[in-house]
Structures are given as C-alpha cells and as structure tokens.
Amino acid sequence: MIIKTEQLILHLERAPGNLTWEMLYPEWIDEEEESVIPSCPSLPQLQVPHKPRIDLIAVKLPSGRSSRDVARLHLQLEAARLAASSKIQHQIHVLLVTDHFPIPNLFSCKELVAREGNAWLYKPDPFRLLEKVRLPIGSCELALPIEPEGPFYSEGSGREAYATILHSAQAYVCGAIVAAQSIRATGSNRDLVALVDETISDDDRVGLEAAGWKIYTIQRIRNPRAQEGSYNEWNYSKFRLWQLTDYDKIVFIDADLLVLRNIDFLFGMLEISARGNNATLFNSGVMVIEPCNCTFDLLMDHIDEIVSYNGGDQGYLNEMFTWWHRMPRRMNFLKHFWEGDSEESKRRKTDLFGADPPALYVIHYLGHKPWLCFRDYDCNWNVGFYREFASDAAHKTWWKVHDSMPGNLQRYCLLRTRQKAALEWDRRQAEMANFEDGHWRMEINDDRLRTCVENFCSWESMLLHWGEQNWADN
Numbered sequence: 001m002i003i004k005t006e007q008l009i010l011h012l013e014r015a016p017g018n019l020t021w022e023m024l025y026p027e028w029i030d031e032e033e034e035s036v037i038p039s040c041p042s043l044p045q046l047q048v049p050h051k052p053r054i055d056l057i058a059v060k061l062p063s064g065r066s067s068r069d070v071a072r073l074h075l076q077l078e079a080a081r082l083a084a085s086s087k088i089q090h091q092i093h094v095l096l097v098t099d100h101f102p103i104p105n106l107f108s109c110k111e112l113v114a115r116e117g118n119a120w121l122y123k124p125d126p127f128r129l130l131e132k133v134r135l136p137i138g139s140c141e142l143a144l145p146i147e148p149e150g151p152f153y154s155e156g157s158g159r160e161a162y163a164t165i166l167h168s169a170q171a172y173v174c175g176a177i178v179a180a181q182s183i184r185a186t187g188s189n190r191d192l193v194a195l196v197d198e199t200i201s202d203d204d205r206v207g208l209e210a211a212g213w214k215i216y217t218i219q220r221i222r223n224p225r226a227q228e229g230s231y232n233e234w235n236y237s238k239f240r241l242w243q244l245t246d247y248d249k250i251v252f253i254d255a256d257l258l259v260l261r262n263i264d265f266l267f268g269m270l271e272i273s274a275r276g277n278n279a280t281l282f283n284s285g286v287m288v289i290e291p292c293n294c295t296f297d298l299l300m301d302h303i304d305e306i307v308s309y310n311g312g313d314q315g316y317l318n319e320m321f322t323w324w325h326r327m328p329r330r331m332n333f334l335k336h337f338w339e340g341d342s343e344e345s346k347r348r349k350t351d352l353f354g355a356d357p358p359a360l361y362v363i364h365y366l367g368h369k370p371w372l373c374f375r376d377y378d379c380n381w382n383v384g385f386y387r388e389f390a391s392d393a394a395h396k397t398w399w400k401v402h403d404s405m406p407g408n409l410q411r412y413c414l415l416r417t418r419q420k421a422a423l424e425w426d427r428r429q430a431e432m433a434n435f436e437d438g439h440w441r442m443e444i445n446d447d448r449l450r451t452c453v454e455n456f457c458s459w460e461s462m463l464l465h466w467g468e469q470n471w472a473d474n
Contacts, residue, residue, distance in 0.1 A: 024138030084129035109294035
C-alpha cells in the first residue's frame with residue numbers, strides 16, 4: 001500500500017524585535033484602575049491557506065536559549081493554536097524538536113507518546129489546548145476577573161481539592177488548622193488535603209484531621225543545594241503535590257494564609273495560575289496545579305540541574321513553569337509594606353485590612369506568624385527587619401477566625417516556652433530601641449502567656465531559659 005503524504009511549510013512572522021519577556025511578564029500591572037485595562041502585546045499568528053488536512057505539526061525550537069525566550073514561547077503557542085483549530089476534525093500530533101523540555105503546562109507529559117533524544121512527540125487533546133491558547137499570552141493581563149461573579153460549580157468538583165503541606169515544622173500546624181476553618185467558613189465543600197511528613201506528631205495529625213484536613217503522609221524531598229538544617233532544606237517536598245492524582249485540580253495554599261471569601265472559582269483556572277511576585281516571577285503561596293505523576297517525574301529529573309533564584313521551591317517552580325497565568329493579587333494579598341512605600345500607599349494598604357475586608361480574598365501572613373505572636377498586637381512591630389510585615393488590623397482578622405474555633409483546636413496554637421521568651425526578648429529590644437510606634441509599651445493580656453505548655457511559667461524563668469539556650473546554641 002502506498003500512502004501519499006504532503007509537506008506543507010508554514011512561515012510564521014517573527015515577534016517584534018523589541019518585544020521582551022519582561023513586557024509579556026511585567027512585575028506589576030494596575031489591576032484596580034478601571035480606566036486602564038491591562039493588555040498584552042500581540043504576537044503574529046500563522047496563516048494556513050486552503051484549509052488542508054494536517055496530521056502532524058513539526059516545530060524546531062531555537063537552541064541554546066533560556067526558557068524565558070519570546071521566540072520559544074511564540075512557536076509553541078502557535079503550534080498549540082494550530083493543533084486546537086476548530087477546523088481540524090481528526091487526531092493531530094505535534095512534534096517538538098528542542099534541547100530543553102517543552103512548556104510542561106502547555107504540552108502535557110500525559111500527552112507525550114514518544115521521545116527520542118531532543119524530539120518530543122505529543123498527541124494532545126485539542127479541546128484542552130483550546131482552553132490554553134485562549135489565555136493571555138503572558139501575565140500582562142489577568143487570566144481571571146478581579147471580582148468573579150457568583151459561586152463556581154463544576155461537574156468534577158469531587159476531584160478538586162485545597163491542599164497544604166507541613167514538613168519539618170510543627171509550628172505551622174496551628175496555621176493550617178486556622179486556614180482550614182477559614183475555607184469552611186466561606187462555604188466551600190471541596191476536599192482539604194494536608195501533606196505531612198514523619199516530623200508531624202500523631203497528636204498534631206489528630207488536630208489537623210479534626211479541622212477537616214485529609215492526611216497524606218509523604219517522604220520529604222531534600223533540596224540538594226540547601227545547607228543541612230536550613231529553613232529550605234526540605235521545601236522541595238512541595239513537588240509531592242503533583243502526586244495527588246486522586247484529584248484533577250489542586251488549589252495549593254501555604255499554611256500561613258487566611259481565606260476571607262470563597263475562592264472555589266480558582267478551580268476553573270489552569271496550571272499554573274498564581275499572583276505575581278517580583279520581576280517576571282509568580283508567588284507560589286496560592287497556585288492552581290493539575291496533579292500528574294509524569295509532571296512530578298519531570299520536576300525530579302532536573303533537581304540537580306536547575307538553580308532556584310531564592311534557594312527554595314518557589315524559585316525552582318518558576319524555572320519549570322515560565323508560562324504562567326496571573327490571578328488578581330486579591331487572591332493572595334501579601335501582608336508586606338515595602339520599605340520604599342509612600343505614606344499614601346501604606347494608608348491604602350491599611351484600608352484593605354478593615355475589620356471585615358470587602359475586597360480581599362486571601363491574606364498571606366509574611367514575617368512573624370500571628371499564632372507565634374502576642375494576640376494583643378502584631379509582634380512584627382518589635383523586630384527591625386520584620387516591621388515591614390506588621391499590620392494590627394490584619395493580625396486581628398486572623399485572631400477572629402482563631403477565636404471562632406472550639407477549644408480542642410485552639411490548644412494547637414498555644415505558645416511554647418522558647419517562643420514566649422523570644423517574644424519578650426524582642427519586646428524589650430524594641431523598648432531599648434525606643435521604636436516610635438510604641439507597641440512595646442502595650443500591656444500584654446494574651447491568655448496563652450499564662451498557660452504552661454512546658455515547665456516554665458514566669459517571665460523570669462522563660463527569659464533565663466531563653467538566655468541559657470542562646471548561650472548553648474552559640
């Protein structure tokens with residue numbers, strides 16, 4: 001049998017030479033100004049003459065270039081657009097020849113049918129590709145309205161879940177418990193999944209389950225570039241999220257977040273959706289992912305090769321998923337007053353932290369966490385390099401959710417001896433520095449200061465213990 005094939009060479013006009021990655025992925029866009037609608041630069045699209053039958057799209061991507069390269073993105077988007085064309089009524093394959101893996105959340109590894117050397121052959125779902133190519137080219141436009149309308153329903157809601165991760169840090173158990181309470185308070189009935197490692201005690205697991213989390217025990221993943229005992233030594237454990245294949249969609253939330261309004265609509269977004277962080281990068285504190293074992297394998301395959309810009313999982317994920325989709329900052333509002341902020345800017349940010357914030361969906365508590373502080377005020381005020389994270393109104397908002405919980409859950413937020421001593425030490429240092437806001441002058445009435453979790457109850461014994469520990473550590 002003779003099969004006749006034809007080769008059709010399509011010419012794609014280059015993107016303008018002055019179009020940079022930073023223009024497609026700006027550090028900041030004005031989401032709030034109604035008279036200014038953010039927009040992305042346009043990229044030339046393929047013109048296909050005569051409506052031919054296309055069975056295979058073959059593209060050679062530029063070699064030796066960064067994954068943040070406009071030409072690489074342009075070629076892959078146009079290959080996807082052609083494969084998703086409504087005029088195509090039959091299965092199509094896409095062959096990408098590249099010395100660097102293709103965009104993993106555009107051409108899914110689930111659709112990879114063969115690979116040999118630098119040739120990757122995909123059999124993509126045209127309907128899924130159509131969803132993707134309808135997204136903005138980059139993060140220069142929001143992929144979601146600032147104020148989504150009404151509750152979000154999906155036929156696959158049983159395969160959608162919120163997830164968090166706790167590894168190497170018992171101190172975040174309280175945060176996860178309060179985060180779960182805040183999600184349920186918004187009316188969401190999606191599953192809550194907590195990935196925990198062996199360092200999380202049986203008692204802490206009981207508390208997490210009582211708060212509504214389904215517990216998945218994981219083996220930690222070590223960051224090969226981290227120093228032993230450092231804060232980021234095991235934070236590559238977050239890659240385990242992609243192994244939650246009981247679910248089609250995961251909205252990941254860090255344990256130091258508080259959900260103020262229903263965010264179920266985020267399940268309608270595609271991998272990876274997140275808010276901007278700095279430069280061309282996204283913040284991984286809230287992100288939409290689509291679990292898949294082969295994506296997990298891809299993340300692990302490059303663990304010794306890819307350098308994270310911040311030494312952690314966020315930097316690594318930004319190198320893997322350079323094509324990401326911007327959600328409004330209201331979905332992950334960083335409690336952070338930048339050092340260079342004007343007084344007007346600070347005032348506007350403070351207004352967002354009203355007693356019942358009308359605009360924010362999620363607050364991300366940077367700096368000292370509320371449950372590791374006095375309940376009376378945000379103890380970030382007492383530490384020079386943490387003061388930019390301080391907000392009494394945001395602090396009070398977190399404690400409002402905490403206080404609505406039953407006592408059997410509140411006990412997971414008690415302060416331990418070392419933490420109490422450290423807080424008093426910081427307060428006294430702020431007094432010596434005579435910080436002008438004067439928070440250090442406030443009387444502390446936090447009941448947790450009089451609750452003995454261990455063997456030290458008085459300020460004197462706690463500070464003595466703190467001093468002895470510091471001396472021993474040094």
